[in-house]
Each structure stands twice: as C-alpha cells, then as structure tokens.
Amino acid sequence: MSDSYSEAPTAGGMPGRVAIQPPGNPHDGHSHPHHPKLQHHFDDMAQQAEASTLGMWVFLVTEIMFFGGLFMAYLLYRWANPMGFQEASSHLNVWLGAFNTAVLIFSSLTMAMAVRAAQTSAPAKSQVMWLVGTMILGAVFLGVKVVEYADKFKHHTVPGPNFVWEGQYPAAAEIFYSIYFCMTGLHALHMIIGIGIMLWITWMAARRQFDSSYYTPVEVAGLYWHFVDIVWIFLFPLLYLIGRHYGGH
Amino acid sequence: MATLNYLNNGHGLASWLLTKDHKRIALLYLVSITAFFFLGGMFAFMIRLELLTPAGDVMTAENYNKMFTMHGVVMVFFFLIPSIPAVLGNFLIPIMIGAKDLAFPRINLLSWYIYVLGGIFTLVAALSGGVDTGWTFYTPYSTAAANSHVILAALGVFITGFSSILTGLNFIVTIHRMRAPGMTWFRMPLFVWSHYATSLIFILGTPVIAITVLLVAAERVLHFGIFDPALGGDPVLFQHLFWFYSHPAVYIMILPAMGVVSEIVQAFARKNIFGYSFVAFSSLAIAIIGFLVWGHHIFVAGQSVYAGMIFSIISFIVAIPSAIKVFNWTATIYRGSVSLEAPMLYAFGFIGLFTIGGLTGLFLAAMGLDIHVHDTYFIVAHFHYIMVGGAIMGYLGGMHYWWPKISGKMYPEAWAKFAALLVFVGFNLTFFPQFLVGYLGMPRRYHMYPPEFQVFNVLSTAGATVLAVGYLLPMIYFTYSIFKGEPAPANPWGAMGLEWEIASPPPTENFAVTPIVTHGTHQYAPNKEVGVV
Numbered sequence A: 001m002s003d004s005y006s007e008a009p010t011a012g013g014m015p016g017r018v019a020i021q022p023p024g025n026p027h028d029g030h031s032h033p034h035h036p037k038l039q040h041h042f043d044d045m046a047q048q049a050e051a052s053t054l055g056m057w058v059f060l061v062t063e064i065m066f067f068g069g070l071f072m073a074y075l076l077y078r079w080a081n082p083m084g085f086q087e088a089s090s091h092l093n094v095w096l097g098a099f100n101t102a103v104l105i106f107s108s109l110t111m112a113m114a115v116r117a118a119q120t121s122a123p124a125k126s127q128v129m130w131l132v133g134t135m136i137l138g139a140v141f142l143g144v145k146v147v148e149y150a151d152k153f154k155h156h157t158v159p160g161p162n163f164v165w166e167g168q169y170p171a172a173a174e175i176f177y178s179i180y181f182c183m184t185g186l187h188a189l190h191m192i193i194g195i196g197i198m199l200w201i202t203w204m205a206a207r208r209q210f211d212s213s214y215y216t217p218v219e220v221a222g223l224y225w226h227f228v229d230i231v232w233i234f235l236f237p238l239l240y241l242i243g244r245h246y247g248g249h
Numbered sequence B: 001m002a003t004l005n006y007l008n009n010g011h012g013l014a015s016w017l018l019t020k021d022h023k024r025i026a027l028l029y030l031v032s033i034t035a036f037f038f039l040g041g042m043f044a045f046m047i048r049l050e051l052l053t054p055a056g057d058v059m060t061a062e063n064y065n066k067m068f069t070m071h072g073v074v075m076v077f078f079f080l081i082p083s084i085p086a087v088l089g090n091f092l093i094p095i096m097i098g099a100k101d102l103a104f105p106r107i108n109l110l111s112w113y114i115y116v117l118g119g120i121f122t123l124v125a126a127l128s129g130g131v132d133t134g135w136t137f138y139t140p141y142s143t144a145a146a147n148s149h150v151i152l153a154a155l156g157v158f159i160t161g162f163s164s165i166l167t168g169l170n171f172i173v174t175i176h177r178m179r180a181p182g183m184t185w186f187r188m189p190l191f192v193w194s195h196y197a198t199s200l201i202f203i204l205g206t207p208v209i210a211i212t213v214l215l216v217a218a219e220r221v222l223h224f225g226i227f228d229p230a231l232g233g234d235p236v237l238f239q240h241l242f243w244f245y246s247h248p249a250v251y252i253m254i255l256p257a258m259g260v261v262s263e264i265v266q267a268f269a270r271k272n273i274f275g276y277s278f279v280a281f282s283s284l285a286i287a288i289i290g291f292l293v294w295g296h297h298i299f300v301a302g303q304s305v306y307a308g309m310i311f312s313i314i315s316f317i318v319a320i321p322s323a324i325k326v327f328n329w330t331a332t333i334y335r336g337s338v339s340l341e342a343p344m345l346y347a348f349g350f351i352g353l354f355t356i357g358g359l360t361g362l363f364l365a366a367m368g369l370d371i372h373v374h375d376t377y378f379i380v381a382h383f384h385y386i387m388v389g390g391a392i393m394g395y396l397g398g399m400h401y402w403w404p405k406i407s408g409k410m411y412p413e414a415w416a417k418f419a420a421l422l423v424f425v426g427f428n429l430t431f432f433p434q435f436l437v438g439y440l441g442m443p444r445r446y447h448m449y450p451p452e453f454q455v456f457n458v459l460s461t462a463g464a465t466v467l468a469v470g471y472l473l474p475m476i477y478f479t480y481s482i483f484k485g486e487p488a489p490a491n492p493w494g495a496m497g498l499e500w501e502i503a504s505p506p507p508t509e510n511f512a513v514t515p516i517v518t519h520g521t522h523q524y525a526p527n528k529e530v531g532v533v
Helices: A045-080 A082-089 A094-119 A124-154 A170-206 A216-241 B013-017 B022-050 B061-096 B105-127 B141-145 B150-177 B190-221 B235-269 B276-292 B305-317 B319-333 B342-365 B367-373 B377-407 B413-439 B451-484
Strands: none
Touching (some): A045 A170, A045 B235, A124 A216, A170 A216, A170 B190, B022 B061, B022 B105, B022 B451, B141 B150, B141 B190, B150 B190, B235 B276, B235 B342, B235 B377, B276 B305, B276 B319, B305 B319, B305 B367, B319 B342, B342 B377, B367 B413
16 A cells, blocks of 8 residues: 555655755854854844743743632632622722832833833943832832731731621621732732842843843843733722722721 | 764763753653652552452551542642653754754753752652642642641642743744744644644643642631632632643643654654644644633532533533544554554554543533543543543653654664553553443542442452553663663654654754755655645
C-alpha cells in the first residue's frame, strides 16, 4: 500500500525543505552590530520587545482570571445577601476610597509619562523623576489603606473569632468583610510588588539604561502598573459605592 | 571528545541548576517528575494492597483517606499536569519551530524552581502526617473539619500552579514570536498546536485554582468566611471554582498526549496526517469547550437541574473534537506503511484506551446515568482510562519516540515493546474490572467493601502489579541506554520535523543558522498526492 507514496522521501532531510541561508542574510544577526541588550536567542530588538510585551499581556490575562475567582464570589454573595452587603458596605469610608482612586489614576499618568520619557530618550533625570513620582503615589495609596485597615481592627470588623457586628446582618457582613480583605489585600500585595519592580526600573533608569532603542522594561512595568490600577477602579465601586443610595447608615 | 552538544557543553551541578537551556531544563523536569511519579505510585500501591481483601486490614480508614489523597495530589499536580508539557514540550517546541530557545529562558528555569518549591511543601505535608481531604479539597470538610496538613498541601498546589502558568506563558509567547522564517501556523507540527491549546488552559484556568486554594487557606488560617455555611457562605461555590480549573486540567493532561500521538502516528504510518487543520483546530476546540463543562462534576451537589442540562449538553459536545482526532488518526494509519516500533505500540494503546475512556465519559455526561454511577469505581475507572491510559501512554510513547534525540542513544527495542505490552495488559487488568464493580455499586474512597466485590479488586491489584513492572522497565532500560546504548543517528525513524534535521543530541544553540522553512513539517508526501487539507 506504500506504493502510492513511492515518491515521498522515507528518510529525514527532505531536499529543499530547509534551506540553509547564505551569509549576509538579515537573519544571521551579523549584518549589523548587536544591541548590547539583545539576548542571544532573539533575532533582533523588535522581536525581543514584542516577546516581552506579549508576555506581560498574557500574564495580565492570568491576573484577570486570578481576581476573577474573587469577583465571582462577590457577585454570588451580593446577589444572595443584597441587604447585608449594603449594610456592611456603608461602614466603609467612601472619601478615603475616592481619594485613593484619584491617587491611583494620577499614578497611572506619571507611569505613562515615565514610559514616554524612556521612549523619547529623555534625560535619565526626568525618567527617574516620573518613576519616583509613581512610587510615591503608590506609597500614599498603601498608607491610606493602612489607615483604613487599622480602623477595621479597632472596630472589630475583621472577619474571624473577634468579628463584632451591631447591625441586622452579622453573617452577611462577615462574608462581605472576608471578601473585602481578600480583594483589597491581594490588590495591596500587587501594589507592593509593583513598587518593588519600580525600584528596580528606577535603578536601571538612573544608570542610563533606557532610550528609544531599548525601553521595554519600563513599558512592561507600566502595563503591570496600569493593570493594578484598573483592578482598583473595579474594586472601589463594588466595595464602597454600590447600594449606598438605598440608605444604610 | 565527541562533538559539542547540549549534554557535554558544561559539566558540574551548577551548569545544570543554573542552566537557561530549554533542553537541560526539560531534563531537570524529567528527573523531578519521575521522582514524583514513583512517589505517587507508592501511594497507589498502598491503596491496591488495602483493597486486596474486603476487610480493612492493612491500615485504618484515616490512613487510607490520606493514601488516596496523597496519590491524587502527587499524580495530578506534580506528575500528570507538568509531564508532557514541561519535559517534551520544553525540549521540543523551540526546536520544532526553528528557534534557539523559549522566549524567556530565565522564567523557564524559574518555573522549575517554583515546581520544586511546591513539591517540597507537598512532601512536607506528606511526611508530617498527610492530608485526608481527597485531592479535591472539598469544603467545608477541608476548611472546618479536617485535622490534617491541608494548608501545606494547598499551598503546595498554589505554588506549583505558578510553575504551570509560567510554562504556558512561555509557550504562547514562543509560538507567537519565535517561529523561524517560513514556519507559518499551518506548517507547525501538531505537537505544537496541541501545546498551544494546553497553554491557553494553563493561563486561563490555573489562576482560578490558585485563588480558590488560597481562599481555603485564608479560611483555615485567618477564619475568613468565604465558603463557610455557618455564615451563609456556599461550599458549592468552592466546587464551581475548583472544577472550573480542574476539569480543563484533564485537557491539560490529554491534549499534549494527543499532540504526541499525532506525531507518532504520522512517523510510523509514513503518511501525512489525515485532515491536518481539523486535528489542529480540534485542539483549540477542546481547550475552549473544555472550559464550559465543569458543572458535570456537580450534578448531584445541589446544582439547578437546568444548569445541569446545559452542562450535560456541552459535555456531549466536547466529545466531538476528541472524536475528530481519533477518526483522523485511524484514517492516517489506514493504508499507511505501518511499522510497529515501541512508540507506535504506545500510540495504538492510547487510541484504544482513550476511546474507552472518552465513551464512558459520555455515560457520565448523561445526568440520569451519572446519578447511578456518581462516586463509584465507574468514575475512578473512567478518569484513569483518560489520565493513565491516555496521558501516560502518550507520555511514554513520546519518551520513546524522542529518547534518541534527547539522549543521543537508542533504547533496546525488544525490551521497549515488551514493556509497552505489559503496560497495556496491566492497565486494562487494573482498571477494566473497576468499571464493572463501580457499575455494581462499589463506592470510591472506602477502605472496606462487601465480600462479593473481592474478585474484581483482586484482578485490579494483580493488574496494578503488572503495570508497576511495565513502568519500572522503561526507567531501567532508558538509564541503561545512556551508558551502553547504540549512538542514535539524527533521524532514526525517518520522520519529518525540524527536530530530526539536527544532530542527536542537539547542539546547545539548536540551529547553527536560523532555518528557513518551505514546507509543512508534517508533509510526508508531496502536496499533489495529499488530496486533503
């Protein structure tokens, strides 16, 4: 039965299947000097930059699914306990939440400016300035979060054996605050990691590593920072705002 | 001194533990998953030993619970999920698409260290007394009642998940951005397609199990109340989140094995795959539809019957792309110049056992029948036909097929054929009786059973013994071949694909110059003779 394939080669190395290219081809990597930041397994800087940004986008997809599990829990329990969630939610300080939202949005602006500074080969000083600004805003956000958390420890609204609730729906309130601490806690952890990444990027920027030919680390760190910002943009209305107009306290 | 290749290019422990070469990282994974495979196998041996007699005479019920839990956790999270992707995928994907390495070599090494760290957590959990929740960690037992080391084991699973995520991320970026000139999507080997689909599940599913087990840990440690019924929390939410990952995880195990079988079937039938694009797209279809069937695990857990009907229908639908693959493999073999070397024996084994496992899956997708066999040995037999008969057959077939490339040595063919036969016979003897005893009503996860079920359990334990020999043999003769085997030529099978164009074992850089690809790597016959896609 193999006769019908008698023309097919039976051993590897089918002639013409893989052409070994002549020297001087753009893909052999020697026709122009290597950028010092080009890793050996990439053909050129464009391929390296595309790989890094795609890698971060794929990672952010996993982050969406990671937070997605919590959003699912939130939706289910909000649907099951609408009154309890309103009651619990109205004990959060909406002004601190709104202030933090503004801080994070502003930090996304400084981050975008840092990326632009690197892209346009701006002096290292201005790259560092925007990055440090971003870190300061991130730290302000975390500081406000500490104030909010301290208030919850003071009023025993941290879930667990010491949880105390004076309102009508203590069980639903405890679930609400479990979700609140999981969501905002994981978000704060992402902020802390983000500031850690920024420290590293700032150190590189100070050493004049970034210019228009190589700025991928700033761009990739920026993608991450904006993502963490956007997560908060969802958390703020879900945790602080929805249901307040029904009354509450 | 032999020519320089990835194995002799650098010596000493540091050259391995700090390597960024995808081929060496693949071998690091090979050693570690093999260790976990035999650990998980020892737990299985204890289970089969206890079930030899109806009475609970080897261990207490509590210890038996720990045995099947540790067996499940180790085999699922530390062997089956990383097996083919992290070893064969890591080794082959860059070579198959004409790249020098994966896109992120350092992240690749990091993923191995994360895997090892997760493994250490799980080992500590095992050694310090074990976990008894079942590999599924169902709440509220896992959060409120269990006294065992749930947190350690859950954190082990959580950590190892990030290793999967990073592997999947690396594969996706590599396949998108690192293909050699001329290596278009529809010239890629089907092995790469199946790993692309697997990677989609890695990145979309794994984070969900990560957050889920993290919430279980938060509930145990911090007494948060996400799944706690006392607070109005819903334990069934845990089951939804858990199976949202863990059902697709079955496709993480089977899709790479399907990719292996697609390669082997072409090579040993000396024919183009029948319906290349159907096989390629069916991988994606399985990955996507596989995300929509998780509710069939919850038919009897209080899920709405209407939701159950939808999940039932989608579960039937996901069988279609799987069946497309089986039909296309058999159509490929039909009128091919078939030769029966060991990899092909494993491929035949895969096709037969996967068909049985898949068809019995349809029994379970039917809501009425599922109520009868739910939590019986019928389920146990079904998923072992997929995960052991399917995934491990594919893994062993792939290991034999690419062993000459990986090690540069030929394995002893006669022993390999004998081992393949032992695995096939031992597997069926172990698990086919479980279909029967499960249908008769023997529940899973008990260390005692009524005496009338003993004959099935004796058969099963006898089969497991044969299976164990079948699994030990390859380890022995592979190791033997490293020292005493015949040197392998570049292309011992006369197969297609870039990996067979370079030396065995490959040089560190894979390709001295980037290849330019002008044909599909699956084309065993010229285009005019192919006729079909």
